[in-house]
Amino acid sequence: xxxxxxxxxxxxxxxxxxxxxxxxxxxxxxxxxxxxxxxxxxxxxxxxxxxxxxxxxxxxxxxxxxxxxxxxxxxxxxxxxxxxxxxxxxxxxxxxxxxxxxxxxxxxxxxxxxxxxxxxxxxxxxxxxxxxxxxxxxxxxxxxxxxxxxxxxxxxxxxxxxxxxxxxxxxxxxxxxxxxxxxxxxxxxxxxxxxxxxxxxxxxxxxxxxx
Amino acid sequence: xxxxxxxxxxxxxxxxxxxxxxxxxxxxxxxxxxxxxxxxxxxxxxxxxxxxxxxxxxxxxxxxxxxxxxxxxxxxxxxxxxxxxxxxxxxxxxxxxxxxxxxxxxxxxxxxxxxxxxxxxxxxxxxxxxxxxxxxxxxxxxxxxxxxxxxxxxxxxxxxxxxxxxxxxxxxxxxxxxxxxxxxxxxxxxxxxxxxxxxxxxxxxxxxxxx
DNA sequence: TACAACATACCGACTAGTTGGTATGTATTT
DNA sequence: AAATACATACCAACTAGTCGGTATGTTGTA
Numbered sequence: 284x285x286x287x288x289x290x291x292x293x294x295x296x297x298x299x300x301x302x303x304x305x306x307x308x309x310x311x312x313x314x315x316x317x318x319x320x321x322x323x324x325x326x327x328x329x330x331x332x333x334x335x336x337x338x339x340x341x342x343x344x345x346x347x348x349x350x351x352x353x354x355x356x357x358x359x360x361x362x363x364x365x366x367x368x369x370x371x372x373x374x375x376x377x378x379x380x381x382x383x384x385x386x387x388x389x390x391x392x393x394x395x396x397x398x399x400x401x402x403x404x405x406x407x408x409x410x411x412x413x414x415x416x417x418x419x420x421x422x423x424x425x426x427x428x429x430x431x432x433x434x435x436x437x438x439x440x441x442x443x444x445x446x447x448x449x450x451x452x453x454x455x456x457x458x459x460x461x462x463x464x465x466x467x468x469x470x471x472x473x474x475x476x477x478x479x480x481x482x483x484x485x486x487x488x489x490x491x492x493x494x
Numbered sequence: 495x496x497x498x499x500x501x502x503x504x505x506x507x508x509x510x511x512x513x514x515x516x517x518x519x520x521x522x523x524x525x526x527x528x529x530x531x532x533x534x535x536x537x538x539x540x541x542x543x544x545x546x547x548x549x550x551x552x553x554x555x556x557x558x559x560x561x562x563x564x565x566x567x568x569x570x571x572x573x574x575x576x577x578x579x580x581x582x583x584x585x586x587x588x589x590x591x592x593x594x595x596x597x598x599x600x601x602x603x604x605x606x607x608x609x610x611x612x613x614x615x616x617x618x619x620x621x622x623x624x625x626x627x628x629x630x631x632x633x634x635x636x637x638x639x640x641x642x643x644x645x646x647x648x649x650x651x652x653x654x655x656x657x658x659x660x661x662x663x664x665x666x667x668x669x670x671x672x673x674x675x676x677x678x679x680x681x682x683x684x685x686x687x688x689x690x691x692x693x694x695x696x697x698x699x700x701x702x703x704x705x
Numbered sequence: 706t707a708c709a710a711c712a713t714a715c716c717g718a719c720t721a722g723t724t725g726g727t728a729t730g731t732a733t734t735t
Numbered sequence: 736a737a738a739t740a741c742a743t744a745c746c747a748a749c750t751a752g753t754c755g756g757t758a759t760g761t762t763g764t765a
Contacts, residue, residue: 310610312523399521401672412674455666461612463623
């Protein structure tokens with residue numbers, strides 16, 4: 284692939300960026316190819332030059348979402364905490380701070396898409412799954428270290444499981460926000476999540492089980 | 495309204511029942527009126543005789559969902575527990591027992607619809623909100639009674655807030671199931687929810703605050 | 706009881722517009 | 736020259752919704 288002038292955003296990038304906001308607001312099915320082209324300021328020819336189909340764009344958009352958000356979290360300040368539990372709680376606080384403004388601005392592209400696509404579009408669903416579970420996996424090491432430091436093994440839960448739970452609560456928070464609760468309803472869920480993690484690490488690990 | 499033979503399901507009821515399963519599997523936007531008519535075994539004429547529009551059907555379907563599921567929970571056995579906390583945990587166990595089989599069989603119609611409809615279809619979003627928050631409200635009395643019996647006031651959370659949190663975790667659980675986790679991922683979330691509620695009621699309420 | 710007047714429930718062809726996708730063109734860069 | 740990166744024009748299938756019509760009531764009245 285020959286390098287374009289590298290400063291001007293090409294049609295492909297403009298379409299992907301447009302997809303993030305348009306699909307988050309309208310959903311995958313209700314977003315037409317023309318909608319995406321209009322939002323990106325490109326023509327249909329450009330669309331089908333870069334993507335085999337609307338479904339193919341959705342898959343790439345999900346990966347694009349993973350990279351974009353992945354970069355945001357990777358460079359966030361909570362990683363600098365020395366206590367691994369503080370890093371986990373710092374992640375939760377950071378997620379909380381992101382919830383503001385219009386609902387479509389803080390909700391999750393892949394959570395929205397997988398609801399519509401899981402049955403009819405397996406490729407999209409798989410891309411969304413990679414994004415959600417891949418992001419959860421970035422939390423595992425800190426949770427596992429916090430568990431080890433406090434001797435938490437044997438409580439009936441795992442680092443991977445708790446990491447997945449954080450994502451479930453976040454996705455549920457977005458649904459409640461969309462159902463009329465707004466940002467407040469979403470923040471409330473994150474506060475419960477933080478309280479849960481705090482309680483988990485305060486509680487004594489399971490008595491009858493070896494650590 | 496004159497009573498029809500009362501045993502034969504009419505087109506309206508058949509369409510509403512079809513909507514519950516078809517929209518849960520395909521989503522609202524991807525479900526066409528023809529899809530619904532075919533699933534219900536009725537014609538398009540019957541559809542628009544009973545519903546002004548596809549959007550109007552979705553609103554009635556959301557209310558129909560509330561009634562159907564409402565009846566299921568109202569008649570469940572966990573209400574017979576004498577300890578209010580046991581009733582709350584019994585509700586969680588009951589939700590856990592419902593998660594089995596295909597994803598489209600245990601997921602939530604209104605959670606699916608509101609994701610697509612919250613922006614473009616306010617009437618549908620409002621109906622979904624009534625369903626979710628209305629169902630949450632049915633848990634409030636038991637939670638409040640459990641809080642009172644154990645002197646839990648002042649911990650920074652309320653009965654209504656915890657009730658909403660149960661619904662957020664459930665909705666998030668469905669998304670993770672759709673993202674490839676299957677029933678196991680959903681059950682895992684409910685186990686975390688139960689552990690959270692248990693820990694909450696074991697913890698001592700906030701020290702510096704009056705009860 | 707008989708008949709007119711009206712209402713409800715439903716049918717299926719039809720339409721105007723939209724959909725994802727294609728075919729073919731042109732300008733720019735290497 | 737040749738590939739890339741777009742643009743324009745177009746199409747067949749599908750979309751929600753309409754409309755004229757029918758079959759089967761129900762209701763009022765003489």
